[in-house]
Amino acid sequence: MNQNRYKTSLLPLSGRIVALAWPMLVAHLASIGMILLDTMIVGRHSTEHLAAVALGGGIYVTLMLGMTGILMALVPIIGQDYGAGRKDMIGDHVRNGLWLAAFLSLAGFLLLSFPQQVFALAKLEPELQAIAASYLYLLAFSLPAALGYRVFQATATALGYPLPLMYIALSEVMLHAPLTWALVGGLPALSIPALGANGAAISQIVVNWLALLVACFLLKRHHRFSPYGIFSASLARLRPRLASQKAMLRLGLPIGFSYLVEVSVFTLMVFFIARIGVAEVSAYRIAANISTLAYMLPLSLATATAVLVAQAAGARQERLAATAIGVGQMTSIISALSLALLIYLFRFPLARLATTDAQVIEIAGMMLAYVAAYQFFDAVQTVAAFSLRAYKISFIPLCIHIGCFWGLGIGLGFWLAFHAPTPQGAAGFWQAIVLATIAASFFLGGLLLIVVKLRLRREISPLTSIQENSS
DSSP states (O other), X not given: OHHHHHHHTXXXXXXXXXXXXXXXXXXXXXXXXXXXXXXXXXXXXXXXXXXXXXXXXXXXXXXXXXXHHHHXXXXXXXXXXXXXXXXXXXXXXXXXXXXXXXXXXXXHHHXXXXXXXXXHHHTOOHHHHHHHHHHHHHHHTTHHHHHHHHHHHHHHHHTTOOXXXXXXXXXXXXXXXXXXXXXXXXXXXXXXXXXXXXXXXXXXXXXXHHHHHHHHHHHHHSTTTGGGOTTSSOHHHHSOOHHHHHHHHHHHHHHHHHHHHHHHHHHHHHHHHTTTOHHHHHHHHHHHHHHHHHHHHHHHHHHHHHHHHHHHHHTTOHHXXXXXXXXXXXXXXXXXHHHHHHHHHTHHHHHHHHOOOHHHHHHHHHHHHHHHHTHHHHHHHHHHHHHHHHTTOOHHXXXXXXXXXXXXXXXXXXXXXXXXXXXXXXXXXXXXXXHHHXXXXXXXXXXHHHHHHHHHHHHHHHHHHHHHHHO
């Protein structure tokens, strides 16, 4: 009877995963749209200011990703408590998440305000360094709002209600586009001077703080969040709790570092590929952009799967958690295979959308073939990593990511590109990324299988004892 229940739950579970994933997918794509808007608007204003945005934005996004990873520890923490019926604890988790975001913002503000050491590594021209430093200093004022909003994002995700994230992200893009255009190029009719890169940063500040205000309003007033009394607790409960902060850091630091490992692989790749030639760098940028867009699909499906796994694990419904993982993997794999086929078939037309240079198109087509090759394995490793985090396991996945993506992806890639008996050039790095993704999917998938089997065994053992005693 139990087995039939889990068989019939496959289709509804798949529907729930898709229902959770698609608003997150739209929100992720909207966030990428904001970055593209900055590139297009600032690029039309000044090449030098665009370079400052690219450099400063890279530093800001890297810092944000690491800190966001720490705050995403709230997803399994809140998800498990929600599944276990410990709803009185959810408000405390959100409040302590906001406190942690404030503490991280303070550290981030100091780092962004004094970026001279990082700029020294790049050996920038003094004028470009001044523009980038000013841009980063302004972005520092958006960091508290951006991180505070990530707490709301984690809360809405963990509670299985991601629709507000989509609406807020789309609203951000709609506001950011005209505001950035007006501030970057100026509007003499309204006495608004041209601010260049600083204009894009000011727009980011406005948009991020408005998003946080909307998030706080929803947390206090919306019927999905108001029952948890996030802002209506006693003064003693509003204070930060050290034990809660430690729990979030213990789980979140490895998650944040995992994010940095995956992102840094592609950052390091472009530095090494730059040694080969300009055409290879241009082709890499095309392939990397499409790879980033493609990754948003497994990322959204993996997050949705992790929500269901965390809730089921909190409720001690281990079979349901295992079923959710299986359904999430299959949904992600089918989507990844479809996406891989499209990328491979249209790799040259996709390259032509970005350039008319025949050499760049040829190289980008080669790179996109590798992007298509690792979609299946990327889907498997992403869902596995997020599912392990849903079980509050984050340190071992971090070790696997370091070994696979830094060891194989960069280490082996560098050897294949420059020192192999037949040096592969830029293709060597992409070959290594494919191998790294295969290895990550094997080790993370294997670890997840072990964890699921152990948890299922613990669930079955007490039932077996009860049956034996009753007989």
